[in-house]
Amino acid sequence: MALNQSGQTAGGFRGPALVVAEAVRREQVVDTIEALGTAHANESVILTAKVTDIVSSVNFEDGDYVEGGKILVVQASEEQTALLAEARANLEETQSQLRRLQDLGAKNLVPDSEIDTATSHANAAHARLDSITARLEERLVRAPYSGILGFRQVSPGTLLTNNTPITTLDDISVIKLDFSVPELHLNVLQPGFSILAQSQSFPERQFTGEIRTIGSRIDPVTRAVTVRAIIPNTERLLRPGMLLTVTIVTDERSSLVISESAVTQIAGETYVFIAGDDAVARKQPVVIGARRFEYIEVVDGLKEGDLVITEGAFKLRDGTPFKLQDPVPASRDGGETNMKQSQSS
Numbered sequence: 001m002a003l004n005q006s007g008q009t010a011g012g013f014r015g016p017a018l019v020v021a022e023a024v025r026r027e028q029v030v031d032t033i034e035a036l037g038t039a040h041a042n043e044s045v046i047l048t049a050k051v052t053d054i055v056s057s058v059n060f061e062d063g064d065y066v067e068g069g070k071i072l073v074v075q076a077s078e079e080q081t082a083l084l085a086e087a088r089a090n091l092e093e094t095q096s097q098l099r100r101l102q103d104l105g106a107k108n109l110v111p112d113s114e115i116d117t118a119t120s121h122a123n124a125a126h127a128r129l130d131s132i133t134a135r136l137e138e139r140l141v142r143a144p145y146s147g148i149l150g151f152r153q154v155s156p157g158t159l160l161t162n163n164t165p166i167t168t169l170d171d172i173s174v175i176k177l178d179f180s181v182p183e184l185h186l187n188v189l190q191p192g193f194s195i196l197a198q199s200q201s202f203p204e205r206q207f208t209g210e211i212r213t214i215g216s217r218i219d220p221v222t223r224a225v226t227v228r229a230i231i232p233n234t235e236r237l238l239r240p241g242m243l244l245t246v247t248i249v250t251d252e253r254s255s256l257v258i259s260e261s262a263v264t265q266i267a268g269e270t271y272v273f274i275a276g277d278d279a280v281a282r283k284q285p286v287v288i289g290a291r292r293f294e295y296i297e298v299v300d301g302l303k304e305g306d307l308v309i310t311e312g313a314f315k316l317r318d319g320t321p322f323k324l325q326d327p328v329p330a331s332r333d334g335g336e337t338n339m340k341q342s343q344s345s
Contacts, residue, residue, distance in 0.1 A: 016321040019312035021275040024256050024302045031251040031290055033189075037179030037197065037229070039242040041170035043145055049075060049160040050138045060167070062151050066143045073141035073154065073166055087132050091125040098122045147171040148236070175231045175238045177209065179246050180224040188250045189214055195229045197244040207231050207238065211248070255289065256298040262308040263288060263296055273316050275307040275324070283318035284308075 053075040060072050098118040104110045143149075150168035154160065177197060181189065191214065197207045209231035218225050229246070231238065238244075262272045263286070270288060273281040286301030302308070309316065316322065 016279065016323040017281075017312055017315040018325040019273075019275070019281070019309045019316070019322045020325050021307045021309045022259060022262070024258055024298065024304055024306045024308060026254055026304050027257050029253055029255040029257065029290060029292075029297050030249055033181060033185055033248045033250060035179040035181055035227075035246045035248075037177045037244045037246045039231075039238050039240055039244060040176040040178060041147075041172050041240045042174040042176060043147065043169075043171040044240065045144065045169050047072065047141060047143075047166040047169055048162055048164060049073070049141055049166065050162060051075065051135075052159070052161045053077075053139060055154055055156050055158045055160055057156055058152065058154060060149055060152065062149070064149045066146065066149060066169075068143055068145040070143045071140050072143055072149075073160070075139035075141075075160060077136055077139045081136070083132050087125065087129040091122070091129050094118070094122040094125040141166060143169055145169070145171055146173070170240055172233050172236055172239065175209075175233045175240075176212075177229045177231055177244060177246065179227055179229075179244075180219070180222065181227050181248075183218050183223050183225055185250075186214070186225060189227065189248070193248055193250070195231075196247040196249075197229075197231060198247075199238065199242055199244050201242065202237060205237070207233075207244075256302055256304060257295045258298055258302070258308050259310045260291065260294045260296050262310045262313070264313060272302070273309040273313050274302075275309055275322060279321055279323065281309060281316045281318070281320045281322050283316075 055073055056076045057074045058072070059070075059074070060066060066072070098115070098121070101110055101115050101118045105112065105115045147169045150170070152167050153165050154167075158164070160166070177195075189211065191211050193211045195209050195211060197209065198205070199207075209229045211227055212230045213228040215226040215228075258272070264271055264273075269285065271283050271285045274284045276282050284301055287299040289297035289299045291297070309322070312322070312325070
């Protein structure tokens, strides 16, 4: 007997409803939160000079990677160099005089007061040498840590003041990634949670990191909290200012899932139709969980292997006869369903 799409026979008598069904399957369900974040350097500084003087040499190029302590700029120091030589000579002379008097004092040939005076002179000479050395060091602009330099802003002959920018220095061995998350997720976020980040610059790469800090305040306008994650960047692919898509895994579990089309929600009631072995549809209330695209997690009401009707349910009532229109799809084994909880920017 031929059936049309409405389930009626050619003679006008209603027959079993044509439906499509699938088996309830078990998969790994992953709850995630998605956000957009901005990359920042682990350390970042605009380098300036400590004293005002002329630049005598520049020892770097744009974009160089430098180790901490490297001398980048030297300021003119002829006068200080001369004073340093004078201070060294004076220290040697006072120390020599002190040693001579100490030898004589050991033989009781000079009073202790002369030795004390010579000791004071030697200490003063040493302090002067240290002072001049420190002033010379102030004329050397060094990299405070290892990192990548920006564009050079000075040349030999430039008059440097303590307000003149020389260049920037960014430590990008580790990237700080800041992003906002709606306050409703505060109960599931904790420092130490793993994150995945992706950049349009490297669409095939996934960068892994972990949440380091959760902000102490909620933005009263956006009702979101700022979260900071740390991402190792040993290849130096990520740069400060990059926009990254962030995915946070908040939970992973083995759950039952079905197609979203199988679920009916009317007047606060959520249910599916089970395709019984007797070719009769049975209405079954269910409790659903996370959603992901066309799939829904089933928390209660079904068991693995149950056949649920995914197409044609609108024609059914509890106890309606049915006929399967297509073969039941095979259940997928070992699959993973990523249940997205929210997305914020």
